[in-house]
Amino acid sequence: MSLSISDAAADRVKAFLENRGKGLGVRLGVKTTGCSGMAYVIEFVDEINPDEDVTFEDKGVTIVVDKKSLVILDGTEIDYAKEGLNEGFKFTNPNESERCGCGESFTL
Amino acid sequence: MALLQIAEPGQSGKPHERKFAVGIDLGTTNSLVATVRSGKSDTLPDENGEHLLPSAVRYTPTETIVGKAAREAAVEDPHNTIISVKRLMGRGVEDLKLLGEQLPYEFVESETSVPRIKTVAGDKSAVEVSADILKALKKRGEETLGDELVGAVITVPAYFDDAQRQATKDAARLADLNVLRLLNEPTAAAVAYGLDSGQEGVVAIYDLGGGTFDISILRLNKGVFEVMATGGDSALGGDDFDHAIAEWIMQQAKISNDQLDASRSRLLLQKACEAKEALADAESVDITIDLDEQQTWYGSLNRDTLNELIDPLIGKTLLSCRRALRDAEVDKDEIIDVVMVGGSTRSLRVREKVGEFFECEPLVSIDPDKVVAIGAAIQANALAGNDPDGEMLLLDVIPLSLGIETMGGLTEKIIHRNTPIPVSRAQEFTTYKDGQTAMAVHVVQGERELVDDNRSLARFELRGFPPKVAGALRIRVTFQVDADGLLSVSAMEETSGVEASVEVKPSYGLSDGEIESMLKASMEHARDDIEARSLREQQVEAARVIEALDSALAEDGDALLSDEEKQVILAARDALVQSKDMATTSQQVKDAIAAVEKASAAYVAKRMNSSVQSTMAGHKVEEFKTESED
Numbered sequence A: 001m002s003l004s005i006s007d008a009a010a011d012r013v014k015a016f017l018e019n020r021g022k023g024l025g026v027r028l029g030v031k032t033t034g035c036s037g038m039a040y041v042i043e044f045v046d047e048i049n050p051d052e053d054v055t056f057e058d059k060g061v062t063i064v065v066d067k068k069s070l071v072i073l074d075g076t077e078i079d080y081a082k083e084g085l086n087e088g089f090k091f092t093n094p095n096e097s098e099r100c101g102c103g104e105s106f107t108l
Numbered sequence B: 001m002a003l004l005q006i007a008e009p010g011q012s013g014k015p016h017e018r019k020f021a022v023g024i025d026l027g028t029t030n031s032l033v034a035t036v037r038s039g040k041s042d043t044l045p046d047e048n049g050e051h052l053l054p055s056a057v058r059y060t061p062t063e064t065i066v067g068k069a070a071r072e073a074a075v076e077d078p079h080n081t082i083i084s085v086k087r088l089m090g091r092g093v094e095d096l097k098l099l100g101e102q103l104p105y106e107f108v109e110s111e112t113s114v115p116r117i118k119t120v121a122g123d124k125s126a127v128e129v130s131a132d133i134l135k136a137l138k139k140r141g142e143e144t145l146g147d148e149l150v151g152a153v154i155t156v157p158a159y160f161d162d163a164q165r166q167a168t169k170d171a172a173r174l175a176d177l178n179v180l181r182l183l184n185e186p187t188a189a190a191v192a193y194g195l196d197s198g199q200e201g202v203v204a205i206y207d208l209g210g211g212t213f214d215i216s217i218l219r220l221n222k223g224v225f226e227v228m229a230t231g232g233d234s235a236l237g238g239d240d241f242d243h244a245i246a247e248w249i250m251q252q253a254k255i256s257n258d259q260l261d262a263s264r265s266r267l268l269l270q271k272a273c274e275a276k277e278a279l280a281d282a283e284s285v286d287i288t289i290d291l292d293e294q295q296t297w298y299g300s301l302n303r304d305t306l307n308e309l310i311d312p313l314i315g316k317t318l319l320s321c322r323r324a325l326r327d328a329e330v331d332k333d334e335i336i337d338v339v340m341v342g343g344s345t346r347s348l349r350v351r352e353k354v355g356e357f358f359e360c361e362p363l364v365s366i367d368p369d370k371v372v373a374i375g376a377a378i379q380a381n382a383l384a385g386n387d388p389d390g391e392m393l394l395l396d397v398i399p400l401s402l403g404i405e406t407m408g409g410l411t412e413k414i415i416h417r418n419t420p421i422p423v424s425r426a427q428e429f430t431t432y433k434d435g436q437t438a439m440a441v442h443v444v445q446g447e448r449e450l451v452d453d454n455r456s457l458a459r460f461e462l463r464g465f466p467p468k469v470a471g472a473l474r475i476r477v478t479f480q481v482d483a484d485g486l487l488s489v490s491a492m493e494e495t496s497g498v499e500a501s502v503e504v505k506p507s508y509g510l511s512d513g514e515i516e517s518m519l520k521a522s523m524e525h526a527r528d529d530i531e532a533r534s535l536r537e538q539q540v541e542a543a544r545v546i547e548a549l550d551s552a553l554a555e556d557g558d559a560l561l562s563d564e565e566k567q568v569i570l571a572a573r574d575a576l577v578q579s580k581d582m583a584t585t586s587q588q589v590k591d592a593i594a595a596v597e598k599a600s601a602a603y604v605a606k607r608m609n610s611s612v613q614s615t616m617a618g619h620k621v622e623e624f625k626t627e628s629e630d
Helices: A009-019 A068-073 B068-072 B093-099 B128-147 B161-176 B185-192 B238-250 B262-278 B304-330 B348-358 B372-385 B512-524 B526-560 B563-582 B584-599 B601-616 B621-630
Strands: A025-032 A038-045 A054-059 A061-066 A075-081 A085-091 B020-024 B030-036 B040-043 B056-059 B064-067 B081-083 B116-119 B122-125 B149-156 B180-186 B203-208 B215-219 B224-233 B284-290 B296-302 B334-343 B402-406 B409-415 B421-428 B439-447 B455-463 B476-483 B488-495 B499-504
Touching: A009 A025, A009 A038, A009 A061, A009 A075, A009 B040, A025 A068, A054 A068, A061 A068, A085 B128, A085 B526, B020 B128, B020 B372, B030 B128, B030 B372, B040 B372, B056 B068, B056 B128, B064 B068, B064 B128, B068 B081, B122 B128, B122 B402, B128 B149, B128 B161, B149 B161, B149 B185, B149 B372, B161 B180, B180 B185, B180 B372, B185 B203, B185 B215, B185 B224, B185 B334, B185 B372, B203 B304, B203 B348, B215 B304, B224 B304, B238 B262, B238 B296, B238 B304, B262 B284, B296 B304, B304 B348, B334 B348, B334 B372, B402 B476, B409 B421, B409 B476, B409 B526, B439 B488, B439 B499, B455 B488, B455 B499, B526 B563, B526 B584, B526 B601, B563 B584, B584 B601
Parallel strands: A025 A061, B020 B149, B149 B180, B203 B334
Antiparallel strands: A025 A038, A054 A061, A075 A085, B020 B030, B030 B040, B056 B064, B056 B081, B116 B122, B203 B215, B215 B224, B284 B296, B402 B409, B402 B439, B421 B476, B439 B455, B476 B488, B488 B499
């Protein structure tokens, strides 16, 4: 089981955490919702629940994933990308098979 | 895939349901749009990396150009290029004359009080020009966030009156932008520094822009900023610093005024501005000016000289500060923070002098050009529900009047448009007919006089009144709008306690465009509406008179009247019935009512007498005395 984060994404996460003034890292997860089944979640972490969460360290960033989501996210790389004026975090997940047209949700 | 932002714990939105909101600083010279992404509020640049959007709009027969390209065209195409439109917001034709400014635009002669500027693309009001600026900012926001916006917080100067604020809201509606709140500019600056969650007390916002200076004294109380005083100078700013430096260069280089043409003086001002900016880092700066083809002047300006040049100007701003403090009735030592806003507060001398004056270190860590937009975005994010700790600031107002239908299809407004919410207002109504045991309450929204022209929100009925004569019952109708704009209407008949109520969301299903067109219609039809209203009122009155007359005649008409007398009254009555249905002006109905009243005057007098006699029959005078003493 592994997860990785790109240099660009790690820098951003650190900068956002510093700006926020608190937080242990980022939580990555999967929600069952959206037009095509599942959607990615990225949130700040203030609390880690040892019974449910697994933590990874990569490039100085603590990544927290709940065990349920980890099955789906295994092998995912998080990048920070720019597309035109828009910019944000991008999930590259080898387990994903299909996405909805708008790219907001996916299926395995 | 979609690019994601880091959400607060547990606040991740579902796909297509993320609530993107922006803060907009709609400025006189420049405008900005900002948003909170991954917890950080920042202004959004365009594709060229420019954050500032010049508040200039140029109209051509085929397109509307907003921003830098429009501002550059202001000289060549002054009639069709509108700059500084913020100064015209909410102003009437009369106000513009009082502003006393030489505006290069041609205003259209119009009957309405809203001035319209003649352009090749048609007549434009200040609201429409502002809407075009807002549309450009909205587009930038949506392209950056990759989705539609749920709304925006737009900032306005603290001294903006209701008309100017409403004009700003109307501009947003025209731009199809949902206004979450209008926020005072100084309040937004304070929010950007997080002062709203800090200690309670008095803060000063020192805003020195290119051409204007504003000072605001705010008091933070329970998370809400109250504006205690505002002041400033609408013709003092960083541009005056440049002028002072340019004049100094002219003296040093011995350039006389008559050697200056337009392009040369612009060049001088540009050199002056560059020198001013360079002195923010350097102790002294070299200046070279080409006097003519052969001669070049070399000089240098150091910080001390610069300070001497601009100190008198800074002194003027501090005088305004002193006045504002006096107006607010606070002492300097009560000020806990001073926030610096506006590009000219980058000047170290300004910071130093302001710090000395208020005896505290001014807050300068956020870019002073962006601080207002950044604060507005933080507020927008909280109002959109993305920040669990977000405080709700300021009040909102209801967009359109709320009222009920009264006899004749007329609208009786109970809560007027622009009333701050939450609000509760009650009004008493009475029965219209003898023996009336029920009343229909029809809740309507809009500015028009006739119900048919307004929007119907809800209907409900109140039943089970004790039968009484017309006008004897009191029905109290209460309108209540909570902080979220939810309207509840309740009605109660006071003698019997019969009650009914309904809940409605006033703006539900009403698009911004519809609100705009409803407002427009109410202004365009103002005169027709008033006539229509008084005609309906007279028709209702006529019906009431006929009803009363008929019931009186049925009761004692034959007993009290001769056939001849009765014929006269009936003739007037029939004329009134006809007039009521056929009349086109209220005056016609009014005259017919007067004719009936005249014809039946003697009959009414007889009825009064007989009624008094029958009431008093069998009683002694003493009994009435006691009753009246009770």
